[in-house]
Each structure stands twice: as structure tokens, then as C-alpha cells.
Amino acid sequence: MGRWEPDTRGRLLHAALELFADQGYDATTAAQIAERAGLTKTTLFRHFADKREVLFQGQPALVAVAIAGVESAPEGATALDLLRAGLLALCEAHVPEQQEIGRQIDRLIAASPELKERAIFKRSAIAAALETTLATRLGDRRLAGVLADLGVRAYYEGFSLWSDTRRDDKLADVVADELAAYESVLPQVTGR
Amino acid sequence: MGRWEPDTRGRLLHAALELFADQGYDATTAAQIAERAGLTKTTLFRHFADKREVLFQGQPALVAVAIAGVESAPEGATALDLLRAGLLALCEAHVPEQQEIGRQIDRLIAASPELKERAIFKRSAIAAALETTLATRLGDRRLAGVLADLGVRAYYEGFSLWSDTRRDDKLADVVADELAAYESVLPQVTGR
DNA sequence: GTCTATACAATGATAGAC
């Protein structure tokens, strides 16, 4: 289907994961990643704005999925229903293989402040997108913001539990449990 | 009190703000900032890990203040009392001049993805610190996390309101109002 | 203990050829 090997971005991700596992993130140059994928540094930076984005290339699609999930919720849905619809869509976008890749990436993030900063930026991008959609549906910016924070927290905490201690459960269930735990703790905030 | 001009970091911040206002963040080099402050690039990087940190140098102190605020709350304080104590301390650490500097920095952040990423990282650092302290006092990680998100949101939204439309009010009051608004909206999340 | 001089590796941008 063309003069070059297909799936350039995927090949770059794969090459990066191997090299980072061997040498660490900092000790690996963009040129090395490109070379292992059979490309040059210039080409890598044509596909990704920076070295970090090679690892986070999956996130934008997740955001779109979450938004679509909220938007496809039925008309009479409650605030919490909308949030759950978004999270469910998000979770179902994960294929089982991503559990292992996710673990790998999480380890790299934990070891690199540079990656941690980008990871938090991505997390906040999901929250912001969720907030916007929820605000449209609910007509209440504050409620939307609070809900988005809650949902994103449930998603990240859930993902972490899922890949650490609940590997055989479905991600959607773990996240739903986490969200339910927040619900049951909220009355303590309001003052009972 | 020494052989050199005092307040090196403050001078660098001042120089950076002037140059960024003139030329924008991207078009200003670290060397230019240093030169305007009467220093060299080497010295700038001795004081700050990177160019962005010149702008965010105030944040670490704010984190310490917020934590101290929570820790100094009386023994019988409720979860919400603890959060309010932290936020109050945070707000009172702001001197009036910081309203204008804060506005300036916010404009720069809005115009630069690079700065936005760092700003979000700083926000999350405040949330994480708050969460840790609250968890210690409350003995409940989940509650602490949810509370920290809520508090940090109130602080940032409050700051934004304060510098945009409520300049003459006290920051602490604006933030307290914002937090109260979240409290009143929370029952809608629990499901009434 | 803070600053400077110099040299250096890596990022990321850019222009032009295939």
C-alpha cells in the first residue's frame, strides 16, 4: 500500500518501549528510537511533536471515545449516568494487550519527571474534555467540573488497581467500583 | 550583605516578565532573560531547572503554606474544616501585588502550551500535597483525594474570578464562596 | 557560596531533494 513500511507510529512506539526498558527514557535519544524503527530523527519529529508523544499517542483517541460515550447517553440520564456512560466507553476502548503496555508506560512515567509532567497534562486534557461535554448536557459548569474530576480520578485509580491487583477483572468494573466508593464517601464532605 | 546584587531570582522573574510581555515566551531565550537581569545563562540555570521555572518560582512556598494550614487545624475538625484551613492559609499567603503578577502569568500560560503544561503540573502538585496531608489527618485516602481535587478546583476557579471580576474582594472569600457552591451541588452527584 | 567562561549533547525546526 505504498513505498514504505506501514504503521510508522506504532513501530516508533515499539522501538521506544524497547529502548526505554533497556536504557531508560533519558539515556535514549530520539535518533536512536528512529533508527530502531528504520527511520531518521527528522521523520520521528514529523509524526510527533516531541519525544514524549511517542509514548502518549494513544490518548487523543481515548478522549474522543469518552466524549462520544457521554453524548450517546439517553436523554433523561442523570448527571451520574452521563459520567458513567463516558467512563464505560473509555474502559471498553482498552484492549487486553493494553494492560501490559499500560503497565510498562506507567513504570517509565514513575521514573521520569519529564514523562510525569506529560502524563498529568494528558490526564487534565481528559478531564477538561469531559467537563465540556458534561457542561453542555447538564447546563451547569460547576457540577460538570466536579463530576469530571471525580470521573477521571475513578478512571486513573481504577486503571492502577486493575493492572496491579485486579488483573482478571474487567477494567470497567474496577472503575465503576471506584466511582461507587467516591459516591459513598461524598456525604462526609457535604457534612452528612 | 554580599558582593552581588540581592534577590537574583526575583530579578530574573522581573526580567522574564518584561521580555515575555514584549516578545512572547517562545521568542525569548534564556540568555536574554539572564542578560537583562545582569547575569549569564549559566547562572540562570544554576537557580532554575529550566526556563519555565523562572515564572513558577513562587509555587513551592504556597504548597508548604497550604500543608501547614491543614496541620494547624484543631483536633476535632471535620474533613471540610481541614480543607478550608488549608485553602485559607493558601489565600492569605497572597499579597495584593500578586494579583497583577498572577494575571500577567496567567495570560502567558494561556498563550503557551509549554507553560500550560507546567502550570497544570504545579496544580497537580498542590493537589497531591494536600491529599497526603488530608489522608494523614483523616485516615481515608479516597476521601482525601476527592477533597483535595475539590479544594484545588475552588482555589483555581476562585483565583480566576478574583483577578477577573472580583478584584476588590478578598481572595479567601471568593475561594470560600466557590467551595460552598460545590458543596451545594454535590447532592446532585450522590443522586439527591 | 555565587558567579562566569567554555565546551558540549540533545531537542526540535527548517529547507530542499527524492
Added chain:
DNA sequence: GTCTATCATTGTATAGAC
């Protein structure tokens, strides 16, 4: 879409001056 080549800038490292 990729490559070669070149480039400015970031940020580091070293060794020394006051």
C-alpha cells in the same frame, strides 16, 4: 512520506574567579 543537512536553543558539565 522520507532523507540529508544545517541551525538555534535548551540544558549540562567542568573548572575557575571573586
